[in-house]
Amino acid sequence: MTQVPPSPSHGPVLAIRGLRTEFRSGRNWYPAVRGLDLTLNRNETLAVVGESGSGKSVTALSILRLLPEGGARIAAGNIELDGKDLLTLSERDMDRVRGDRIGMVFQEPMTALNPTMRIGDQVEEALRIHRGLDRAAARREALALLEEVKLPSAAQRMHEYPHQFSGGMRQRVVIAMALACRPQVLLADEPTTALDVTIQAQVLSLLDELKRTYGMSMMIITHNLGVVALIADRVAVMYAGQVVEEAPVRSLFAMPRHPYTEALLRATPRVDEDAGTLAPIPGQVPSIRAMPPGCAYAPRCPLRRPPCETEVPPLQADGDRLLRCWVRNNERIAA
């Protein structure tokens, strides 16, 4: 982490520091994201991986401040876009960031589109809000976008309603919406999870291609390591609301260091191996209401030692990566 605040044109485009996002249960607030540090560099694709409940989606919703009101809050930290803290913006100013400088693609294309609006109107909306385009200009631009995301016969189909589209086609529309104003940052929350396998690859390569042509930075949230290997430059592995390991994609796959990352890789099916070699991770992610006092992974960890269960390990630099593990970090120091 750099100590000098980054100037707008250099340094990371998005920097999350010490983010703590809490959810309410009755009268108490429980953290789903616990002191998260994460940076997204220019033109980079960062994959955030982890099991359900690891805080990935909550992180994305925190960035856009779209958490459910009353049920969730950002208790600490800051989220800087080009050096400007989004958490200090008024709701009005935040509306200018949403859809203009940061675009978001959601997991469920079947429910992410408004069923009573024509898809052309839904794509035009961001252009009219942020670019102030008139109807005709916004329509032309929306058509160009729908063609860019390879929606077949876009000129006719932009007048249709979401229920007339398949899941893959809807996701293309959602992507066109997110990209309408050429955002600096694209957040993609499990963009392919709800799609057929063959469609998944198409949508991923589309995202990758668009990211390159637009010169965007992309944060892709997924639990699918296949997706990570395909398009990510860098990977952050999240567990129980914290980053446990962060590394360039090649080194992470070549040599996972955190026992959780190792386990995650072993639990991923591969075409060149029998399903019998799959090793599911025993146990489950701790509930946000019952976080262990030490390392959150300790209860499931085969390398567990006494300090793991009492003290939270810090995220420490380890070569080209960051690592949060008492055992592995000490091995390195001892060596």
Added chain:
Amino acid sequence: MIRFVIRRVLLALPTLLAMLTVVFLLARVVPGDPAQVVLGDQATPEALAALRDRLGLDRPLSAQYIDFLGGVLQGDFGTSLTTGRSVVTEVAAVLPYTIDLTLSALFVGVLFGMPLGILAAVRRNAWPDYATRVLSLVGLSFPAFVSGILMLLAFAIQLQWFPVIGAAALDDPAGRIHALVLPALNLGLIMTAYVTRVTRSSMLGVLNADFMRTARAKGVSRRALVWRHALPNALIPVVTVVGLYLGTLIGNSVLTEIVFSRPGLGKLILNAISMRDYTLLQGIMVIFAACVIVANTLTDLVYGLIDPRVKY
């Protein structure tokens, strides 16, 4: 669109036929001999036989049924047993008053109910929400005749702003509206309570939908979020309920008409029942039921307009 309309209208026809059959059978299974009821205990057998012959009561049921359907198709519902005028004339004389009342109550209900429901949903669990919830509960639990009498006491007798009884002649529009205010508000407040509740719950469901989050992620303002994205979706169930309630509203207008001593189907029904005028009753039942079917068909049509997923 035209095909959709035609199909919906054609679908209403079997319902109409079924309704006519039920009304016909109901009038026949009611115990007692209509001729005896009309002429009284002292009637001679000859007089009874003559009346039965005139009413066609001595003919087989199937022949009576065909006569009845044939009459209805030609707009002939028979002759009132008490006044001797045709049922159509009797109903036509008072139907405009009931339509006035029903439609204005509907208007009041939508005019107040929808904004209140939207407000309650948008400011959920804040004071506007609690206030509208309490008010709509009161509106729903107050019987129409109680609220009607209270309104009469306050605005017609104490303040004397509105007439206590009756309605103006049909060719006096200003007087008609003036006399309509209290009854329309009385019936409309129940409708308002209904519409408020449905709008609120429908709106709450839509506000939490995934696509609302997508819209926020595009930078859509709060106001546009409610009006452009949530409302069209929330309207779909509201229209259904309003349409369904329109049928019962016609029925509920009976009580209001009696309390406010307005002419209308309500009073006509009351008279028909107390005078055992069963041809009139049968005619009114047909017209009531037809109104409900028309209201439901209109609802279906509006549904097709606001929900693109409804196939034309």
